[in-house]
Amino acid sequence: MRIPERAFKLFRFGSAKGRSFFAALRFAGANRSLHNGKLFNGAIAEKAVDFFDDQRLKMLQFKGKTGIGAKMERCARPFSFGEIKPDRFRVPRHHRAHHVAPAQNNLALGKAILPEGFAGDSGHKITDSAHAAAPVVIFARFCRWLFGHAIDAVKKRRSYYAMVMSPAQRLLDWFDQNGRSLPWRAEAGVEPDPYRVWLAEIMLQQTTVAAVIPYYERFLVRWPCVQALAGAPREHILEEWAGLGYYARARNLHACANAIVTDWAGQFPGTEKELKSLPGIGDYTAAAIAAIAFNRRATVLDGNVIRVISRLNAVEEALPKARKKLFSLADKLTPDLRPGDYAGAIMDLGATVCTPSSPDCPLCPWRKDCLACQAGRPEDYPKKAPRKEKPTRRGTAFWLEAGGHVLLRRRPEKGLLGGMLEVPSSPWETGGFNSSFLAYAPAEEDWSPVTGIVTHTFTHFHLELQVMTAMGERRNDVDGHWVPMDRLEKSALPSVMQKIVRLVRGGR
Numbered sequence: 001m002r003i004p005e006r007a008f009k010l011f012r013f014g015s016a017k018g019r020s021f022f023a024a025l026r027f028a029g030a031n032r033s034l035h036n037g038k039l040f041n042g043a044i045a046e047k048a049v050d051f052f053d054d055q056r057l058k059m060l061q062f063k064g065k066t067g068i069g070a071k072m073e074r075c076a077r078p079f080s081f082g083e084i085k086p087d088r089f090r091v092p093r094h095h096r097a098h099h100v101a102p103a104q105n106n107l108a109l110g111k112a113i114l115p116e117g118f119a120g121d122s123g124h125k126i127t128d129s130a131h132a133a134a135p136v137v138i139f140a141r142f143c144r145w146l147f148g149h150a151i152d153a154v155k156k157r158r159s160y161y162a163m164v165m166s167p168a169q170r171l172l173d174w175f176d177q178n179g180r181s182l183p184w185r186a187e188a189g190v191e192p193d194p195y196r197v198w199l200a201e202i203m204l205q206q207t208t209v210a211a212v213i214p215y216y217e218r219f220l221v222r223w224p225c226v227q228a229l230a231g232a233p234r235e236h237i238l239e240e241w242a243g244l245g246y247y248a249r250a251r252n253l254h255a256c257a258n259a260i261v262t263d264w265a266g267q268f269p270g271t272e273k274e275l276k277s278l279p280g281i282g283d284y285t286a287a288a289i290a291a292i293a294f295n296r297r298a299t300v301l302d303g304n305v306i307r308v309i310s311r312l313n314a315v316e317e318a319l320p321k322a323r324k325k326l327f328s329l330a331d332k333l334t335p336d337l338r339p340g341d342y343a344g345a346i347m348d349l350g351a352t353v354c355t356p357s358s359p360d361c362p363l364c365p366w367r368k369d370c371l372a373c374q375a376g377r378p379e380d381y382p383k384k385a386p387r388k389e390k391p392t393r394r395g396t397a398f399w400l401e402a403g404g405h406v407l408l409r410r411r412p413e414k415g416l417l418g419g420m421l422e423v424p425s426s427p428w429e430t431g432g433f434n435s436s437f438l439a440y441a442p443a444e445e446d447w448s449p450v451t452g453i454v455t456h457t458f459t460h461f462h463l464e465l466q467v468m469t470a471m472g473e474r475r476n477d478v479d480g481h482w483v484p485m486d487r488l489e490k491s492a493l494p495s496v497m498q499k500i501v502r503l504v505r506g507g508r
C-alpha cells in the first residue's frame with residue numbers, strides 16, 4: 001500500500017514540508033503505513049514491504065538523529081493560534097526519529113502492539129495528542145470568533161461604539177453622561193409625573209427652556225396637581241401665564257386639565273391617540289408625553305429634532321415640505337428600549353450640541369454618521385423655503401386714566417391674544433395709521449399722543465401702535481374694567497400691552 005506523498009512528508013521530521021496539521025490528523029486517522037512511502041530523501045521506495053516484516057529499525061536508523069525542526073514545529077501547529085505550547089498539547093519539544101514507531105504498526109488491521117525496547121510510542125503520542133487537542137483547539141477558536149469583537153472593544157472603546165452600537169444607543173450613552181438637568185425631568189430611576197411632563201411640554205411650545213423655567217416653577221407651586229389646576233379660575237391661569245406668549249396655550253391648559261379630571265378620572269392617558277384627543281395637545285406634544293411620561297415608543301419631531309435629523313441625513317428638501325420625510329427618518333432611529341430617554345436625548349443634542357448656528361460636531365455622538373458634518377457644512381441644514389415677508393399692521397391704543405385706575409378690556413375668546421386683557425385700541429390693519437382712529441376711542445376725552453411707537457412681531461405680521469392718553473372720570477358706561485395702576489404688574493397683560501404700559505410710564 002502506498003501512502004500519499006503529502007501525508008508522508010508530514011511525517012519526515014527535520015525536513016518535513018507538511019502543509020497543515022489537519023493533513024497529519026487525516027493521515028493518522030486513516031492509520032496509513034510508511035512502508036510503501038517515500039523515504040527521507042524523497043525517493044519512491046524501491047520495493048514493497050512485507051506487512052509482517054518489521055522495517056522499523058531500518059527506517060529509524062536512517063537519519064535517526066534528526067530532531068524536530070522549525071518546519072515541523074510549524075507543521076504541528078494546528079491553527080494560527082499563536083506560539084505552540086508543547087506541554088499544553090502534550091507534544092514533546094524534541095523528538096528523535098527512533099521515538100516514532102513505524103506507521104505500519106498502525107495499519108488498519110487493529111492496534112499495533114508496542115514493541116519491546118521502545119520506551120514510549122511518541123509518534124502515537126503526537127497523533128493522539130493532536131486528536132485530543134483538536135476539540136480544545138476548536139473550542140478555543142470558537143471562543144475567539146465569538147468574543148473577538150468584544151475583546152477588541154475593550155481595547156478600543158471608541159471604535160467599538162462605532163462598530164457595534166446603534167446610533168440610538170450611542171445617543172443614549174451620550175445622554176447618560178451629558179443630559180440636561182431640567183425641573184420637569186425625573187431623575188434616573190424615578191417614574192416621571194405625567195402632569196409635570198404635560199405642563200412643561202405645553203409651556204415649551206414655541207418657547208425656550210430659559211423662559212419657561214420660572215413660569216413652570218410658579219405654576220407648580222400654585223397648582224401642584226392637575227386637579228388643582230382644573231379647579232382654578234381661568235383668569236388666574238391667564239394671569240400667571242402673562243408674558244409667556246401664545247395665550248391660546250393657557251386657555252387650552254385649563255380646558256385640558258378639566259377634561260383629564262372629568263373624563264379620565266384625573267389620570268393622564270398614555271397613548272398618543274388618546275392624548276391627541278385632549279385640548280391643546282397636537283402630534284408633537286402627544287408623542288413627547290407618551291415617550292417621556294409613559295416610556296412608550298413615539299417619534300418626537302420638534303425644531304431641535306428637525307435640525308439634528310436633517311443634518312444627520314443631509315436632507316436637501318426644504319421645510320415645511322420636508323417634514324414628512326424627516327418624521328420617517330426620525331422614526332427609523334427611535335429605539336424600542338428607553339424611548340423616553342431617547343426623546344429627551346435627541347432634544348438635548350439639538351439644544352446643546354447641534355445648535356442652529358454653531359454645531360459642536362467634535363462633541364457629537366453622531367459625528368461619524370452625520371452627512372452634513374462630513375460635508376463640512378452642517379449650518380446649511382435644515383433647508384428652508386424662502387420666508388415670506390411679514391406684513392405690517394398699524395393701529396392706535398387708548399390709555400385712559402381715572403382716579404389711579406386705567407381702563408383695560410378683555411379681547412374676544414377666539415383669535416389672536418384670545419381672552420387676554422388689552423389696552424383698548426382701534427383695529428390693527430395693514431397700511432398707514434387710520435386718520436379716523438378717534439372713532440375707536442373708548443370715551444370722548446381730550447386725547448393727546450405719546451411720543452414714540454410700540455412695535456411688536458407676531459407669528460404672521462409686525463405691529464406698530466401709536467398711543468393716545470387721556471385723563472378722565474371713572475365712568476361705568478365704558479367697555480372695559482378699571483384696573484388699579486399699582487396692580488398692572490400682576491395683571492395678565494400680554495407682552496405687546498406691557499410695552500404700551502412702559503411707553504406711557506416712561507414718558508412721564
Ligand code: SF4
Pocket residue numbers: 308311312353354355359360361364365366367368370371372373378
Ligand atoms: S455631527 Fe454636527 S451637524 Fe451632525 S448631528 Fe452632530 S452636531 Fe449636528
